[in-house]
Amino acid sequence: MDQIQAMRIFARVVEAGTFTRAADSLQVPKASVTKNVQALEERLRVKLLNRTTRRVTVTADGAAYYDRAVRLLADFDDLEASVSQARTTPRGRLRVDVGTSVARLLIIPHLAEFQSRYPEIQMDLGVSDRTVDLISDSVDCVIRGGELADQSLVARRIGNLDFITVAAPQYLERHGIPRHPRDLETGHRNVIYFSPVSARRYPLEFHKDGEVIEIAGPAHLCVNESNAYIFSLLAGQGIGQASRFQINEHLKTGQLQQVLEDWKHPLLPVYVVYPPNSHLSAKVRAFVDWVVDLFARNPLLQGQSSL
CATH class of the missing domain: 1.10.10.10 (Winged helix-like DNA-binding domain superfamily/Winged helix DNA-binding domain)
Incomplete structure (x- = not known):
């Protein structure tokens, strides 16, 4: 044996x-x-x-x-x-899981850079907004937004997502521009995100001068995947809240328009997470260091608190 x-x-x-x-x-x-x-x-x-x-x-x-x-x-x-000096030449298969928007807008567009730097690492890239079990699913590390529910995991904060309230111009032409968050409770259609795991609905959240307002309903549409959520807003389904990172290009082209600018939303922290009992191998360390640098290079992922 x-x-x-x-x-x-x-x-x-x-x-x-x-x-x-x-x-x-x-x-x-x-x-x-x-x-x-x-x-x-x-x-x-x-x-x-x-x-x-x-x-x-x-x-x-x-x-x-x-x-x-x-x-x-x-x-x-x-x-x-x-x-073997594996630290200078990381190698092996690396299993990473990331959210759909981060995969589409950040990881995949820059992945060739990582592959060129570490040609002996073969990556399995899981893309989903669902929470994965790092241990039972044999995942080396994940990138996720929001506070961690499992405090036993090792997490490194690598960025922040700054959320703003937006709608498509065609929607605002039909329904008007809201002047106060309470306007969303009547006469408007709201697009809400819900968890693909727990089905929990996340209300639209507004902060101003110590006042906090949450608009949970009525929700015209509830969506559980971040890219589909953005496409719903682009299609004029209603008013929603999305990070500047996700919708920056749509704001530049005028496909989405910011509303209720005086009301802020708390920053959403982003972490790279790995299991505590797993040795941080050369390949995982290489990916974590690369991701930290990748996030740091993007100002839309390093939002400062606006509350």
């Missing part, structure tokens, strides 16, 4: 929650995963996992072994990296 390999496989099973998902993420047969875990248990003479037909759970001994194993594996990877 290759003890290091067996430790890696055991750790992946704990993180993935099933032998099948662990095998898929490691790209090895499920039988090989099972055999390695059984051999590890026989070597240690303890039961590491409780198995059911649908899921595996870690035993008390298994949890203690896992905590030590992931630290040892991280040290082992550090040792190999220092010898």
Whole structure:
């Protein structure tokens, strides 16, 4: 038995929650995963996992072994990296997940720059506004906006999104220009964003001189994907709130027009996030550093608080 390999496989099973998902993420047969875990248990003479037909759970001994194993594996990877100089030449497959607007407007247009700098990194780029489980989905890091619900994750703030209230000129011609947020409660159509995971609706939010107003309804249209949300506003569906980063070109061309300019919206922080138990490998560190620089170069992603 290759003890290091067996430790890696055991750790992946704990993180993935099933032998099948662990095998898929490691790209090895499920039988090989099972055999390695059984051999590890026989070597240690303890039961590491409780198995059911649908899921595996870690035993008390298994949890203690896992905590030590992931630290040892991280040290082992550090040792190999220092010898092979992998830090100067990051390599391997990198799984990244980003929101749809950030992917379309920032990551993909500049991706050739990253690939040219790190030609030995192969990237799997997941694009979705849905929240992913970094551990069970075997994702190395994600870029997401908003405060983090899972405080166990490691997060680095890399930017801010400045939201403004806008509508298409054709909509304003039909319905008029609102002078106060309360005008949106009657006589106007509002476009609201809702979470693709929890279905929570996010109201239009307005701040001015210590006063806070939230307009949750009536909502003419609710959308759960950021690009579709912008296209809905461009199509004249109603009044909504979007970041300057998302709609800057549409503002320049006059396809969207800002309204209620005296009323501000809180900045939305943007983070690059990775699991705490995953070693920040050379390839992940290279991507994180590149993304930090990429965000810093775009003034629309470094908004200052306007409240």
